[in-house]
Amino acid sequence: MMSSAPATDRASILLVDDMEDNLDALEAVLGGLGEPLVRAGSGEEAVNALQEREFAVVLLDVVMPGMDGFETAASIRRHDRSRDVPIIFLTGTGTGTDRGYAFRGYATGAADFVAKPFDPWVLRAKVGVFLDLHRKNRQLQRLLARDREQLDTLAERLASIESCLSTGRAPDTAELRAGVARMEEALRALRSGR
Incomplete structure (x- = not known):
């Protein structure tokens, strides 16, 4: 069995x-x-x-x-x-x-x-x-590892946007929209538990 x-x-x-x-x-x-x-x-x-x-x-x-x-x-x-x-x-x-x-x-x-x-x-x-x-x-261990990975990805994307803003280099509008869209998607995934 x-x-x-x-x-x-x-x-x-x-x-x-x-x-x-x-x-x-x-x-x-x-x-x-x-x-x-x-x-x-x-x-x-x-x-x-x-x-x-x-x-x-x-x-x-x-x-x-x-x-x-x-x-x-x-x-x-x-x-x-x-x-x-x-x-x-x-x-x-x-x-x-x-x-x-x-x-x-x-x-x-x-x-x-x-x-x-x-x-x-x-x-x-x-x-x-x-x-x-x-x-x-x-x-539970798998879910926590997945959530940690998603949070790390969000942190990397935020750091990238902050870097652009702090150096005075304006991010490409398409690049910024794509980054924001990926962050929103990752946040939705975290909230829904996927």
Whole structure:
């Protein structure tokens, strides 16, 4: 199943767990979302993957040998590229309800906790929310970049007209009309949100 989002809005989902069966279960549940799924078998692999590509969300097992989920989350937050990627901690039954555990998780950057065994519909819904937020954020970034570009163009045209006026050189009437028309067009585009 392919996602209906434009290719530029797609980002992978990082699945981090030291147990292959758990990764298989996550893939089975999330595969229908139509987004690329990337597996990591350790915290170290997860941190490396986040340095190589963009992710919309990370599903991170808390209990892993070596670098556990909390240490992995702290490491993720230290890097500019991955600092703002939402993390959903996956916890064994009971561990997610321990107040100290939850505090430590949120302190290291958790956006949410999901207890194992997880309800597939709940997990898909939670991941879907983060995918939608990622798409909207990418769309907003594109709109801001376009608006910045249009404002830069307007500033250049205004500077050109000011330069002509300050040097006493009268701009060619046709040149002036064309410049004003381009500025008005750019302003209309900014106002209409195109």
